[in-house]
Amino acid sequence: MNKFSLSLVLGFFVLMGSWAFAYGPSGCGLGSLIIQKDTIVSQTLAETSNAFLLTQFFGITSGTSNCNSNGFVLREKEAEHFAEANMQNLEVEMAKGHGESLSAFAQILGCDQQTISSFGRMSQSHYEEIFPKAESQAPQFIKSVEKQMVNDPVLRSGCLSHII
């Protein structure tokens, strides 16, 4: 095998690897939300209006993909998909200790209704452990949240009882 072929093969794997990395280890990633700025106004006046298409559409009966099946987010990917799509909402609401996205996320993680306010308090008091300095991807973020849930007896019984 000559050097050219070898570098081509290696290059191909590097490309594959970086693409996979961009999508996160479990391959459910939204990646970056694909957005275009393409409006009459932005073209003529260079104003920062937004026009965009969220490409994470789920077609009905288009089969399954990494993340969804005929329109529904796969149950096992629900937490990751929600976290990726709602990262800004979760960052804010977990700092506040309450919020609609936080409640939905707690539900997805298995918490029952009465435990949601404790989940909120936990996320606020352990904020920097859940959101360390570096920007975390959804899978790491979920792992840190689950770690806190395991350590908290109220959350353990209210959210994780179906697992334990």
Next chain:
Amino acid sequence: METAGSILEHLDQTRIHNLASGRYWKLLLHWEKPLIGSLRSGADGPEFFFSPEGRNDPEKELIADVLAFGNPDAKGVGPIKQHPQCAFPERFRYLKEQLHLNVIQKDCVDFKKWKAGFNPKSLTLVYAAPFFGSPASMFGHTFLRVDSNPRPGHFKKNDLLDYGISFEADTGINPGPAYAVKGLLGLYHGIFLQQPYYMKINNYVNMESRDLWEYELNLSDEQIDRMLNHTWEMGITYFNYYFFNKNCSYELLSLLEVANPEWRLKENFKLMTIPGDTIRALKKIPGAVRKVRLRPALTRILQEELKTLNDSEVERFYLVRNDHLKLSNKETIGTLDALLDWDKFRAMKELKAVYDPEQNIDKKLLVARATAGTANATRTSDKETEIFEIKEGDIPPEEGHGSSKFSIFAGAENSLSLGGFELRPVFQDILDPDEGYLSHSSLVIGRVRASYLFTSVNSGQNFFRLDDFTVADVVNLVALTRFQPKLSWRIGGGVFHPVDIECINCEGVKISAGGGLGFQVSDSNPEIFLYSLIDPHFEISNGFSNLYGNVSRFGVSLEDGVLIKLSSRVKSLLSFESFWYSAFSGSPSTYWSKSSAEISVAFLPIELRLTSEFFFLQNQSYWRVLTSFGWYY
């Protein structure tokens, strides 16, 4: 069990004929009258039909369907290769029930799994208010939400975990400049899509800052069940997407009519389907809407939040917002909450295709808020949802004026009497009542205005004049506030009659685009809004040659105006507009100006408008005074 052929032998031909010509079968086939041609199915994807003539012949299609359903070895259809019974569960259920079909029932695993995902309690039609950030969003948007029952362990459901069903054009990731043309000409395939509601909220409420009006529909479990069956059938086909009539709002109506065949909605929409009008059509049906709720845009939530802060908190908010380094460790919870919500708004507006640290919410603010702790520990999860019930002053969009308008007017111009008409198919101008539309805005497409002028002396000199054929005119006046310092803008073009060159039958074509500032001087009783706009123009007219030695001219206009809203139905506009023109290369420049005062009084669906204008031209000046009666429909 019967063989394929023998199924038909046992069926009553009259019964088949009656079913095929009945409303429900035609609804399932999306039978409709196109703009050109005779009645046929609106579905464009070929796999929607089992008969080669299925598109045009409901009876042949019915028979072909029965044969397909009755054939246990029928070829798989659609993208996931289902047996016909499973690809068309509602057709199958209906025909089996109506014809007492005796066939081997297939186990429809994919369909059953999909339907079980909903656990539906009710169905809601959602309307996203108009948004001037993108051409496709300026008329509003509708989609459906399947409201689920609360999950186990919960007594109240969280909207975010519901799913939305919408009809969208499949434009791909980067449609490019051909987007507008393709959308107008039906060159995109429209398909039914499903998305978690949280994605809709992020899209409309957070990123685009649009209000979401939610109309809970009065449908029974059985009706919702049939609608879901039919929604699954939509997955096998596509519909050519026409931006003006066969759009997002139109195809949703098919689903609603299948749910309740007594609702007649689609027939109201042939040439044009404006999303707000589909809500109006639904509200006209007694009892169709059970409840209306409003989920406000993020900017609205922010503004309400700021109102709850005291003066020093508001000052801290603006100070820290401009410079995060000024954040102290003594900020109140109220200030921190507002700062965070603002930064979230900013970050979501700036989302880009390529990751950019700018788009993140400032960690400093987040940690400061988390550290400030649990002052709100008393908030229970019941108060988590921040949806407002409709308040005094929040007028639902369907109570606003109809999207089309026809007016007749009469008056005098420069000592000539005149009468005329104006037809405006869409949508809104600055003086029309605001409700359901963006305030201080104008969105006009395809307006025609013509006058007939009578000279007082000699009827032989009466003449007809095309005042205006506006292809498009969009004006977005925005108040420059401390909260959001944004510019106003205006863009438009079309055929017009150049007033200043004193040529009776000259017509021209113009395009202009400009911007400026707006100020809200007073919020209420009356509302007063000031604006100032500068617009460069480019115009071509046969009448310019004499004056400029050239058929085209370039100019700039400056308009200053005051918009006064005395009540939700009475508005007044006072403006002064100056125009400077030149045709380049040393030709003479011309100047003219116009001042006008208009008042509009609306008794929907009628509007009375009084206009008085004073034209100050190069060689003459004169008045024009008009009375108009407009009818919104």
